Structure formats: structure tokens, C-alpha cells
Amino acid sequence: MKPTTSSLAVTGAGVVTAAGRGVDAAWEALCAGRRLVVPDPDPELTGFSPIASARCAPLDPESLGADRRAARLMGRHTHMLLAGVTDAIREAADGAGGLEGEETAFFAGMDSVDPGRDDLVSAALTSREGEAAVDYAKFFTEGMSQIPPLWPLGMLNAIGFCQVAIQFGFRGDNASFSPGPESAGRAVIEAAESLREGKSKAALAAGVSAVISARSVARYRNRGLLRPASGAEAEAPEPFSGNDGTALGEGAGIVVMEPLETARKGGRSLAGILRGWGRATAVQGVNSLSAAIRNSAAKALEAAGVSPSEVDLVVPDGEGIREEDSAEAEAVSDLFGKRRPYALATKGAFGHLLGGSPLVDLVLALRALKEETVPPSPGVGDRARDAFEFPDAPVRAEKMKHALILSRGFDGACMAFAVEAA
């Protein structure tokens, strides 16, 4: 098969997960079979039934180079983006020179930004009347002034994106999308298209999760997406197990890309190659989810010029939601027939990173190809053993060349990315 789109070199990658900052931390956690989804300790969440989550450790924006004034406006989602971009740039800059300026494109999927508890508590306390009432007059005369002036701006999804663009001087082609995994998938595609069309010489694609809070938990819990507690115990997701529900994780994934030929001529060290991508949308009654997943994967492979028989590793979305896992397994079986490719599902380890998920999976797939190793997939059940080969422990898989990453949003948007070892 001949590729239908030009290939792009991944010259740098950054990842932040509950395992810590850096691709190494995430990779080592996977290889060790660690499950970082644990009962969430935040007292703010005690009003819900027990929740499991995979939170990131706090990051200090000033140690990441942010000046104090800018740091005051940054939320934790911006810290994750900043850390990931810092690492990706550092890796890409080895031999590539500076990436700032008009010729560097920057696209990001920014997940929902929610008001922080501390932003409102002071106004709430000032405006309370008795135990269970609010004095509106007090709110307008006193309480309102307790809300930080930049709070409404900090809630704009694009602000964190702009702060990172400012810090690194990215002035080129750009857009910020929101929310969910589809926004990060869109960021990868737009970054790739910007390079393909010659509008930039280097392009960053980023995806960032929501910050775990009562607001974000409520949002996904109300939609029935989080795994309910078993009695008093919070439960981590178990993809392809028949258990139903996912858990939120925090994190970010970033890649720096350049046209493959340019990167090779420049002697860059490559983390891998993005060969192709595909998208399809599942619409109830018209196009089943399984068909949409299969179509997106087939389009990615066709664009890459790779046949299903050449795919060595599949990274399914595997979010732990029963019906969606079943549809994904069915799609993969349809695409690969009786052959079961090696597979890696990360959400049992890191939780569902929402806007961060597609890029973290893409970076870890590239790492697996580079290491010629397939790590275990924590928490994965037996229900997809007909479709995937999930190793129970790290297995050496020499000469692995092609990987397929599957991702989807919560409204039927399915995306797939075909990557190749460098």
C-alpha cells in the first residue's frame, strides 16, 4: 500500500500522568504494572459515593519558568501543559535549534476548565446569612469583591494555551479546541496539516485533561460515565472486563513534529513517525459505534499505506465503559480478522485523561515501538481476548514497526492514528 499523506517525524514528546512528569515515569509505571487509579482522598468529594481517580502531583509553575505574575493566573491544567511542553521542547531542541517564533505551530485540546473551590469560598462566607441562606445585597456589595479579578478569565479554556504560547514564543499557526479526547485528536490533525501545507516548520500538538474536582467529577458522574463504588470501596476502571465505568485521571500529552524529510536531513533524533490519521463519527441509528471505530482505523491505515496485517501493536481507547469496550473489540476483530495484535490499554493505570488521553497513548505507543516491548495493561479483563493480545507482563517484541492508536470522544467522535518506529 502507498501512503496517501506525507509522514511526519515526532522529534519530541512530553507526558504528565499520575506516575509523574516525563515519558520515562509513565513508561516505567506501565512496565511495572502499576495502577495509579486509587480512592480519591479529596474531602471535597466526600459528598459523592467513593470515587477513584488518578491525580497528578502538584507542579510548581515558577520552577517551570513561569514568572510569578503569570503563574498566579495559571490553573493546574496549565501547569500540566507547561511541564509537558517544556519536556517535549527540550527533547526536540536537541539538534533542532530553537522552536519559537512564527514558524512553529501550536494546537491544543484543552479540556473543560472549572471554577476552583478557593475562588468562591471567600465570597460564599462573606455573603452567608445564617446557616443556610445568602444575603444578595451582601454578595453584591462585599462578596463579589472577594472573587479574584482574573477568575472569569482563568475560566476561559484558551488562556492556559495562550500562557504557554507566550512563555515559549510560539507565534505561528494555532488554535485551541475543547473539550474531551476529540479536541486533542483535532489538535494532532491540525498540527499535522499545518506542516503538510507548509505553513509551519515545526508543530506542537497537545492535549490536557480536566482538573479533578467536585465540578469535573459531577459532570462525568451525571452522565453515568464513572464506575460506581462497590459498597464503601471506590473502584478503578477495568477495561474489557464487563464491569462498567471509567475513572478520571489528570495529565497531558504533547508531541513536537516536523516533516520527516526535514528531520532526517537535519539529523534529528526521532521518537517515531506519524504516518496517518482517520476520523469517523458514530451517529445513533445510522452508523454504529463499532463501524465508526473501524472506519476511523481503516482510514488511518489507508492514509499511512499500512495494511492491518502489518500492525504490530494496537492501543485501544479501552475506557472501561462496557458497551463502548465491546464495540471497540468488535471493530478490531473486524479489521484484523483472526489475527490478534499485541495491545496496550492505559486507562486502568492512569485513568481517563479526557483531553490528555489521545496524546499520552500516542507517545506511549511510540515508546513501545522504540523499546520493542509491550508492557502489561493494568486492570484489563478477559472479554476482549479474542480481539487483542494483552500481555500479563512486559514482553519483548522485536522488530515491532507499526502501531495503531484508537481514541474517541463521548459523543461518537472516533479517531485513529497510525505511527511507525523511527
Next chain:
Amino acid sequence: MARPSKRVVVTGYEVMTPLGGDIASTFDAAREGQSGIDYLRKFDPANLPCQIAGEVEDEWIEERENPALRRLAKFSTRGVRMMLIAAEAASARAGLGGVEHRERVGVAVGSHGEHPSVDQLISIFPNWRPKGPSPWDGQWDVKNISGYDYLQFFRRKVDIATSVVATGMGCEGPTVSVCSACSAGGQAIGEAARLIRDGKADVMIAGGCESALAYPGFIGFVLLTALVEKYEKPQSASRPFDRRRNGFVMSEGAGALILEDLDHARARKAPIMGELLGYGDSADAFRITDMHPKGAGAVLSMRRALSDAGISPDKVDYINAHGTSTPKNDVTETKAIKEVFGERAAKIPISSNKSMIGHTIGAAGAVEAILSFEGMRRSEILPTINYENPDPKCDLDYVPNETRPAEHRVTLSNSFGFGGQNATLCLGRYEDE
């Protein structure tokens, strides 16, 4: 410079603005130099230094809402309701209902979801449960929060406008939700055009919508002193490029365009109302609250739009400026235009629709692109009203106060986002070649 191989044309459009509930009434009022700005009615702005805004009449929205789509109302912010009306009207003009392959029809909207209202914020305050010696130690009793509208979680989502339009209009193609502040509408149109050029869609419903005229949406801009604070009357408060300008007027609205692959439009004999010739974007990478003082991002954005369109600067007949009426933006945009066009800058008519409509934030890029297309169609350039006191730092032709009859074929429409994201659309009259 080469034009893109696949041409993207406009086969329908519609707006809702403070000047009118549709494109005809909006344009007619604008060409008369009317202002849509008045004292705020949506909430009590007592004690705030800015008490004016551009509000869309409730009855315009209620009259035009499709009863068949009422099921989507609970998910819809006021801005999304306007967007859905605009998208329906634009689709009807384009005859989009006859397009069978709905998986080839996508949606791209610039918007920002809805802030919780004061009532919603206050409804959770009584549920703060202090624990410990300091009142700051405690937690929200989320189990007992009964007054909080859980659907607000949906309305808060940036992509709710895209989702509602796609659902309401039966679009199964690619969807894009752009959240780049004041350039969101322009960027959504640009991204939609890219999807068509790349062959990912035949048709895109593209545009932007915003309604942040509630206390929590308004207060941030008040605290930043970005809004106008000195004005004799609401109608004269928005005065882009005038020496006495002192801030922008917040407004609400929606704009929807039907973008279509030219071959697809021709094949189905759709009305062609204009062409999206090019799209340019950039980031200032300077400061969150200020534009780059030399307009570096604006320059790059305009140059990229021209390059993308494959035309030289001397072909541009008119510039629909971002023109917010803030002291900094208007000077910087003027500098940027001079940088791109050199001596010819003084000869190009430039005007700001915000003088009449105010700043519709995420909708602005779409509303202004549509008014630009309508202006090219009618051979009229809309004025910058309230231009009374020339500013020596803003010394170009801003089409002061009166509509100018002028055949014009190529327009640049600028949108510069808070935070530093910029978009420029290069728009043209459709020329059959």
C-alpha cells in the same frame, strides 16, 4: 502565490445581533449608522462603572425558534439558541436540507459555554460546611446541593454550540469547537474551510456565538478595565479609532455561514454568495491582557491570509477591522495594517462594525465576516460610527459615520483574541472562472 486547489464558497449566511434579528435588518440598520447599544437590561449593573451593552431582543429569539427543536433548549445557552436560529436560516438559504450525505456536512463553532449565573453560584454557597477552627477549612456538601441546575454542566461546555447545531441540523460530518476568545468565530470559519479543502467535508456550518451578558461573564472585563467607562450616552460609547475611545462595549450575537466546496455547490445548483479566499492565524505570544505593541501577531495573521488566498496586498479593497474601541487595540491594528500594506494603507477603506454592534466576543469574527459578504454583495462599505475626534495615532481611512457606496471584491476581516490568538479571513465576491 498560488490559490488553493479546492475553492470554498459561501452558500448561505445569517446573523442575530443587537441591530437586528437577521442579516437584512442588521445590515439595513448598520448602513443607516444606527447603534445597537443601550443600557443593560439582562441584570442590574448598579455600582458597576460600565452599565451598557448590546443586547439582542428576546422576542427576536422567541419568534424564530423552531418548535421542533425545543428538545435542545435545556442544553442551550442564550448564545447557542441564537446560533441554532442562525444556522437554520443559513441552511435554508443554502438549500442544505437537500444534501443527502449528512456525513459530509460538518459543524465548526467558536464559543465559550456559559458561566454559572449569580443565582447558580449563590445556590451552592449555603452548602459550604466549615470544619475546623478557620472558616476556610471545610467542604462543599455536594450530596445536598439540590438547587444547582445539573444541566448547567452541559451549558458550560465549550462544545455545546457545536453539538446542538450538529444535532439540530442533522450534521454527521466533522465537528470542531474553537475556544480562542475574541478570535473564536474567525478561527472556526478558517478551520472549517481547511476541512473542506482537505476533502474531509463537502459542507460546513461555521460561525460563532456568545452571550456573556450576565454578571459573572461581565465582571471579569469590568475588573480588567477593558470595558468603556466614560460615555455620554450608550449609543456613542463604542467609538473605534476615535481619540475619545476608552474601552469596548460588550455585546451578544451569533453568525452562521454555510461553507461549501465549489464543485459540490455547483453540482447542486446552490446559490453562491461569496468565496472564502484565504485564512491566516497567528499568536502574539506576548501578554495575556495586551496585544503585541507593534502588532506582530496581527501582521502575521493578515499576511498569512493573503498568502493562503494567493493574492497580493494590492488586491485588497476593504478591511473589516477588529476595531474594538480600546485605546491599545485600535492603535496597534492601525500600525499592523500600515506594516502589511505600506503606503497603500491610507487608501484602503477600513471600518469597525463594533462601533454599531459592540463586541460579540466569540461571535464577532462570524458576524463581521457575514456583514463583509453582504457589503460586497450590495457594493456598500459600512461605516465606523461615533468617529468625531481624529486620533493622530490612528490616521487611516476609517469610513467615518456614513456608509460608502463602493464596489469591492476582496475584503480582509480581522479578529484578535484576548490572550493573543489572531485570525484573519480573506473574503471575496464570487467570481466564476
